[in-house]
Amino acid sequence: MPLTRRQRAALIRYAIYAVTLALLAWVALATDWARLQESFFDWQIFRSLFPDILVRAARNTLIFTFFGFSGGLAIGLVLALMRLSPVRPYRWAAALYIEIFRGLPALITIVLIGFVLPIALQVRVPGTYGPGSLALAIVTGAYLAETIRAGIEAVPRGQMEAARSLGMSHARAMVSIVIPQAFRVILPPLTNELVLLLKDTSLLFVLGTTDQTIELAKFGRDAVADTFNGTPLVAVALTYLAITLPLTRAVAWLERRQKRAVRG
Amino acid sequence: MNQAASPAIELIALEKRFGPLQVLKGIDLAIASGEVVCLIGPSGSGKSTLLRCVNRLEQPTGGRILIDGENICAPDCDLDRVRTKIGMVFQHFNLFPHLSVLDNLMIAQCKVLKRNRAEAESKARAVLERVGLLDKIHEYPARLSGGQQQRVAIARALAMDPEMMLFDEATSALDPELVGEVLNVMRALAEDGMTMMVVTHEMGFARRVADRVVFMDGGVIVEAGHPDRVLGEPRQERTRRFLQRVSDR
Numbered sequence: 001m002p003l004t005r006r007q008r009a010a011l012i013r014y015a016i017y018a019v020t021l022a023l024l025a026w027v028a029l030a031t032d033w034a035r036l037q038e039s040f041f042d043w044q045i046f047r048s049l050f051p052d053i054l055v056r057a058a059r060n061t062l063i064f065t066f067f068g069f070s071g072g073l074a075i076g077l078v079l080a081l082m083r084l085s086p087v088r089p090y091r092w093a094a095a096l097y098i099e100i101f102r103g104l105p106a107l108i109t110i111v112l113i114g115f116v117l118p119i120a121l122q123v124r125v126p127g128t129y130g131p132g133s134l135a136l137a138i139v140t141g142a143y144l145a146e147t148i149r150a151g152i153e154a155v156p157r158g159q160m161e162a163a164r165s166l167g168m169s170h171a172r173a174m175v176s177i178v179i180p181q182a183f184r185v186i187l188p189p190l191t192n193e194l195v196l197l198l199k200d201t202s203l204l205f206v207l208g209t210t211d212q213t214i215e216l217a218k219f220g221r222d223a224v225a226d227t228f229n230g231t232p233l234v235a236v237a238l239t240y241l242a243i244t245l246p247l248t249r250a251v252a253w254l255e256r257r258q259k260r261a262v263r264g
Numbered sequence: 265m266n267q268a269a270s271p272a273i274e275l276i277a278l279e280k281r282f283g284p285l286q287v288l289k290g291i292d293l294a295i296a297s298g299e300v301v302c303l304i305g306p307s308g309s310g311k312s313t314l315l316r317c318v319n320r321l322e323q324p325t326g327g328r329i330l331i332d333g334e335n336i337c338a339p340d341c342d343l344d345r346v347r348t349k350i351g352m353v354f355q356h357f358n359l360f361p362h363l364s365v366l367d368n369l370m371i372a373q374c375k376v377l378k379r380n381r382a383e384a385e386s387k388a389r390a391v392l393e394r395v396g397l398l399d400k401i402h403e404y405p406a407r408l409s410g411g412q413q414q415r416v417a418i419a420r421a422l423a424m425d426p427e428m429m430l431f432d433e434a435t436s437a438l439d440p441e442l443v444g445e446v447l448n449v450m451r452a453l454a455e456d457g458m459t460m461m462v463v464t465h466e467m468g469f470a471r472r473v474a475d476r477v478v479f480m481d482g483g484v485i486v487e488a489g490h491p492d493r494v495l496g497e498p499r500q501e502r503t504r505r506f507l508q509r510v511s512d513r
Binding site for chain 1: 319321344345347348350351352354356358359360361362371372375376377417420421424
């Protein structure tokens with residue numbers, strides 16, 4: 001008896017489930033659980049990482065992320081407005097900046113700010129967190145600029161016209177009417193950038209870390225070297241997830257709430 | 265210049281071109297204070313462009329625009345100040361979706377006219393009352409019907425205490441059953457003596473409310489006069505053909 005289209009689709013689905021389960025079972029059976037636990041889930045070592053992993057490493061990661069993202073937002077907003085400016089040199093300058101710092105690996109930019117800048121100009125970025133935060137802000141700014149520009153362009157032209165017709169200046173209309181709406185539109189990609197930045201803090205080790213600036217990834221690798229065991233990496237991985245998961249969930253909640261307010 | 269004698273709006277040899285396309289070909293029109301003028305004509309005739317030139321959302325490429333006798337095309341003219349005197353209502357309402365009705369009505373009062381919040385809120389309540397939507401004061405625009413949104417948009421313009429109002433096809437985007445409530449608000453405004461320039465396809469409104477009807481086609485004013493005359497006994501062939509087409513619908 002020939003199968004209906006729906007029956008055939010169901011059959012294919014069950015086949016996929018079966019293959020997936022078989023693969024998982026094979027991996028589970030092939031795994032040497034005892035050695036895995038010994039090398040990556042050593043409870044003694046895991047416990048020994050606390051509280052340092054939280055009060056120093058995670059804290060520093062969050063501090064770099066905060067300053068990097070705040071600075072990046074400011075730089076990105078200025079660049080986005082420059083990209084949309086009727087003044088051609090502004091547009092060119094912003095495009096040049098974006099192309100360079102989006103094109104360079106973040107690692108190179110961090111080295112530039114940390115080492116090349118002090119040698120070339122005899123200036124050091126002040127503050128314990130200064131050089132790292134600035135380098136991250138510069139990179140994030142380049143990415144955010146295009147996102148913010150797209151957000152501003154997504155706000156209907158009539159919004160600016162209505163604001164201007166009420167006597168608002170262009171700048172006032174941007175600040176009060178267009179930019180708040182643009183940020184609503186770009187909230188999801190913005191969260192994406194934030195999570196990417198959080199993970200990019202792991203590149204700051206090239207600046208050389210002190211006890212004061214050590215962040216999660218470097219902390220984990222040092223602990224691996226000290227203990228000859230992989231457990232710290234697992235602990236670090238869980239700590240990253242403990243930060244990013246609530247963050248992305250919170251943004252998703254914010255988004256749903258806004259949709260309800262705006263869409264009715 | 266004698267302010268009292270100047271028309272509220274005066275357009276002199278107004279021209280507008282978009283690249284090679286000349287949309288306005290020398291428009292002369294004067295509108296007295298308190299007068300209601302309806303602009304009618306086929307789409308593409310330049311009537312919306314003309315209206316948008318009056319508060320310079322479009323930059324004219326020739327001629328002059330005088331508001332209360334002041335040339336607003338002069339380079340030293342403070343456009344933002346002039347625009348507070350000219351309320352504008354758009355086809356697509358253009359309410360600010362991220363703000364409540366109250367904040368839509370207050371933001372320009374506070375940021376532009378520098379009114380304090382209490383003053384701005386009582387003004388907002390007064391104009392909402394006028395358009396019959398005081399009960400929607402805390403709603404967001406998206407929760408209102410098209411007709412209600414447009415009445416809020418009218419209230420938003422009125423909150424600035426404008427001397428004149430521009431309506432750019434204010435009812436064209438509305439479902440037919442919602443057109444009436446907006447036209448009623450506009451008629452009440454006209455009866456209160458507001459100076460109004462209305463681009464519209466509503467011939468009934470033009471006939472009943474306008475002091476003068478201006479028929480435009482191809483970027484020029486074809487004929488203008490009392491609504492009964494222009495709509496009832498048009499002198500120009502182009503006007504007759506247009507009215508014929510509109511009434512056939």
